[in-house]
Amino acid sequence: MMISVASGKGGTGKTLVATNLAASIGSVELLDCDVEEPNSYLFFPDLEERESSDCNVPIPVIDEDRCTRCGRCSEFCAYHALAVFPKEVLLFPELCHGCGGCDLVCPEGAVSMGTRAIGKIHRARSGGVRLLWGELFIGEPMATPLIRAVKAEARGDLLLVDSPPGTACPVIEAVRGSDFCLLVTEPTPFGLYDLSIAVQVVTRMEIPCGVVVNRSGIGDRGVYDYCEREGIPILLEIPMKREIAELTSRGVLFSKVMVEWQEKFVHLLERIEEAAK
Amino acid sequence: MKQLVVISGKGGTGKTTMTASLAALAKGEMVVADCDVDAPDLHLLLKPQVRETFDFYGLEVASIDPEKCTKCGKCEEACRFCAISDFAVDPAACEGCRVCTVVCPSEAVAMTDRISGHAFVSDTRFGTMVHAELFPGEEASGKLVTMVRELAAQVAEREGRDLVIIDGSPGIGCPVIASITGTDLALVMTEPSISGAHDLERILAVVEHFGVEALVAVNKHDLNPDMTERIGELCRDLGFDLAGKLPFDPGVVGAMVQRKTLVEVEGPVGDAIRDLWDKIRARL
Numbered sequence: 001m002m003i004s005v006a007s008g009k010g011g012t013g014k015t016l017v018a019t020n021l022a023a024s025i026g027s028v029e030l031l032d033c034d035v036e037e038p039n040s041y042l043f044f045p046d047l048e049e050r051e052s053s054d055c056n057v058p059i060p061v062i063d064e065d066r067c068t069r070c071g072r073c074s075e076f077c078a079y080h081a082l083a084v085f086p087k088e089v090l091l092f093p094e095l096c097h098g099c100g101g102c103d104l105v106c107p108e109g110a111v112s113m114g115t116r117a118i119g120k121i122h123r124a125r126s127g128g129v130r131l132l133w134g135e136l137f138i139g140e141p142m143a144t145p146l147i148r149a150v151k152a153e154a155r156g157d158l159l160l161v162d163s164p165p166g167t168a169c170p171v172i173e174a175v176r177g178s179d180f181c182l183l184v185t186e187p188t189p190f191g192l193y194d195l196s197i198a199v200q201v202v203t204r205m206e207i208p209c210g211v212v213v214n215r216s217g218i219g220d221r222g223v224y225d226y227c228e229r230e231g232i233p234i235l236l237e238i239p240m241k242r243e244i245a246e247l248t249s250r251g252v253l254f255s256k257v258m259v260e261w262q263e264k265f266v267h268l269l270e271r272i273e274e275a276a277k
Numbered sequence: 278m279k280q281l282v283v284i285s286g287k288g289g290t291g292k293t294t295m296t297a298s299l300a301a302l303a304k305g306e307m308v309v310a311d312c313d314v315d316a317p318d319l320h321l322l323l324k325p326q327v328r329e330t331f332d333f334y335g336l337e338v339a340s341i342d343p344e345k346c347t348k349c350g351k352c353e354e355a356c357r358f359c360a361i362s363d364f365a366v367d368p369a370a371c372e373g374c375r376v377c378t379v380v381c382p383s384e385a386v387a388m389t390d391r392i393s394g395h396a397f398v399s400d401t402r403f404g405t406m407v408h409a410e411l412f413p414g415e416e417a418s419g420k421l422v423t424m425v426r427e428l429a430a431q432v433a434e435r436e437g438r439d440l441v442i443i444d445g446s447p448g449i450g451c452p453v454i455a456s457i458t459g460t461d462l463a464l465v466m467t468e469p470s471i472s473g474a475h476d477l478e479r480i481l482a483v484v485e486h487f488g489v490e491a492l493v494a495v496n497k498h499d500l501n502p503d504m505t506e507r508i509g510e511l512c513r514d515l516g517f518d519l520a521g522k523l524p525f526d527p528g529v530v531g532a533m534v535q536r537k538t539l540v541e542v543e544g545p546v547g548d549a550i551r552d553l554w555d556k557i558r559a560r561l
Contacts, residue, residue: 008316010288010447015472036448037286037479039472058357078337078374099357099374138482141419141451165288165447168315168411168418172369188533190293190318197316200413205369218530242500249470249501 002159003272004178006202008194010165012184013214013238016248018162019043020255024265027128029156033174034164035119035134035146042251044126052122055134055149056115057142058098062089066110073102073111094141119146121153130156143170151177167197175202180276181209182235188219192226199232210275212268215240233275236268278433279561280426280441282312282457282489285466286476288447291496292466294529296444297322297538298550299464299557304403307440310429311408312422312456314394319444322536325399325406333409333424335393335417336373339366345385352377352386369414393417396424398432405432419451426456440561449483457484462560463491464553465517469504474511481515492560494521494553521553 005018015032019040022030032040041047060073060082067089074082074089081095082102093116103111119136132153134146147170151161163174175181181202185195195211202209211227216237227234238244247254255261283296293311297319300309311319339360341352346364353361356377360370366377368391377386393415399406407429409421429441445456457463463484467477477493484491493512498505505522512519524545532542539547 009318010290010316011468012289034448036450036453037472037476039287039475042471042475076375076379078372097357097372097374099372099376100355101374101376101379104355104376104379136450138449138479139454139486141454143448143450166315166418166452167413168452169414169416170450171315172414188530189321189536190533193318193321194316197413204414218527220534245500249468249473249504251471 001157001276002161002178003180003182004161004163004175005182005184006163006171006175006198007165007184008167008198009185009190012186012191014184015039015162016214017182017184017212018160020253020261021265021268022129022160023253024255024262025269028158028160029130029132029154030160030162031150031154032133032162033147033150034162035136035143035150036164038133038135040162041122041124041131041133043253044129044131045251046126047124047131048126050122050124052120054117055119055121055146056117057145058100058113059093059096059116060091060102060111061114062091063110064088066108068108070107072105072107076101076105094139118142121150144173147173167201171201175205175207178207180272181207182212182272183209184212184214185223186215186219187213187223189222192222195223196226199230208276210235210272213237235271236264278430278439278441280443280460281462281464281557281561282443282445282460283464283466284445284453284457284480285447286449286480287467287473290466290468290473293318293444294533294539295464295466295550296442298540299442299554300403301538301540302551302554303440303442306438307442308405308407308429308433308436308438309403309442310425311406311444312425312452313444313446314409314411314421314425314452315418315446317408317410320408322538323401323403323406324536325397325401325408327397327399329398331396332392333394333396333421334390335415335420337388338368338371338373338391339377339386339388341366342385342387345383347383349382351380351382355380372416394421396421396428398428404438405436407432419455422452422455449479453483454487457489458487460489462557463489464557465491465493466496467493467508468496469498469501469508474504474508477508478511481517490560491517492520492557493517494523495519496523497525498522500525520556521549523549
């Protein structure tokens with residue numbers, strides 16, 4: 001079973017929920033797919049068996065001897081990653097999506113596909129929790145191939161995916177294929193607006209969803225009214241408490257200190273399993 | 278014309294609240310642009326009255342004509358984005374590369390434009406606002422960011438404003454890069470937590486990579502004074518100015534609920550933002 005943890009708005013507590021849920025369950029694979037800013041691993045200071053490898057994407061390699069500068073490749077490239085000049089072909093690797101179109105359309109066979117690294121995939125273990133996370137290199141715009149690569153390494157029966165914020169392509173890639181999506185929000189106008197966009201995304205992807213209200217007690221009733229109106233279950237509320245905020249700010253899983261929360265997170269998993277049926 | 282962008286690696290550190298407050302302080306002198314196109318919230322505080330609407334064309338999308346398709350499977354094999362299965366295109370996965378149109382022997386694949394969102398030019402109580410909505414799940418958010426920035430620059434020119442304030446998105450990827458390139462100053466928001474510090478280090482590396490000047494502000498600095506101290510050291514080590522420290526104030530959420538900026542209500546955060554604004558002006 002794959003459970004993704006998402007939210008439209010950033011900073012609502014996706015990682016807080018994903019990490020505390022993982023630690024409370026004890027035996028699970030946690031995939032941090034917020035590859036632009038991966039933070040889950042920071043909450044597991046006792047990481048063992050840590051190793052990493054590069055995430056490579058395809059990239060064209062031009063054989064300048066064979067190339068006649070006909071310009072077909074740059075004409076075809078939908079991403080403007082190739083520019084053909086009289087004496088050379090310039091490649092802008094960050095713009096390339098690796099589709100291989102240039103290779104296909106080159107009449108001289110001057111293009112072959114090589115690879116280049118856009119980030120790292122890290123693996124580690126903390127007790128029964130196996131962690132996988134992607135780390136996008138600085139200056140790289142495209143997160144989706146790395147997210148895809150992280151997810152391809154998953155092999156457990158129970159997978160938790162910590163998604164990036166937003167509602168655009170990296171989120172789609174992270175959430176794709178999940179059996180249930182947990183949407184973390186805060187009870188404020190910003191939280192509500194971004195939750196409503198996130199609900200549209202998962203509904204369109206036909207993934208059942210439920211809500212975790214983080215920092216409950218602040219703001220207004222908008223999120224609650226919305227969930228009731230839309231028939232979306234609120235599966236857990238985490239109150240606004242200074243203790244939780246302080247523990248989290250230091251990189252401590254609050255459920256390890258406020259141990260009554262472990263049961264609540266295990267119960268959350270049960271409610272998800274029920275709702276996903 | 279100067280461009281100021283408000284960004285953060287980590288989400289939820291107060292970019293939008295900050296942008297709205299700066300827009301209020303620069304009332305009548307600026308154009309404000311919401312470039313957090315896939316989770317835009319600035320409109321909730323600025324309540325824009327839409328003046329003009331523009332269609333945003335994202336990536337093209339492939340479609341297969343079942344009448345012409347011979348089910349040879351060549352397109353599925355060639356597609357690097359796994360967007361074709363059972364001789365149909367998944368529009369959410371298609372990146373518009375057109376490789377399928379080349380490999381199809383029976384001309385069954387066609388590309389069509391798709392409207393992936395809208396951009397708006399609107400009136401607010403502080404001046405003109407340019408904003409956008411990306412349809413949920415669409416690609417090309419970076420391209421829409423660029424469109425919003427171009428519109429904002431045109432409007433600023435037309436209205437004789439010499440400042441554009443840009444609300445960016447969290448992260449370090451394509452929409453962030455599209456919002457910071459070529460700006461005069463980035464205000465980087467963070468919070469005193471292990472995640473905030475980690476993400477700040479990465480976004481500052483991005484800012485440096487693209488040659489953008491930056492100031493840093495710590496939101497809710499008193500929630501973890503030790504971590505704020507560490508962030509201060511990090512900024513010093515990396516050569517950035519920690520220009521603002523905003524105190525934790527439960528009244529901030531109250532202002533948001535009333536749809537007000539923090540300089541329109543009484544409170545310590547508003548004062549801190551005014552101080553920060555003076556530093557920003559001096560840098561610009």
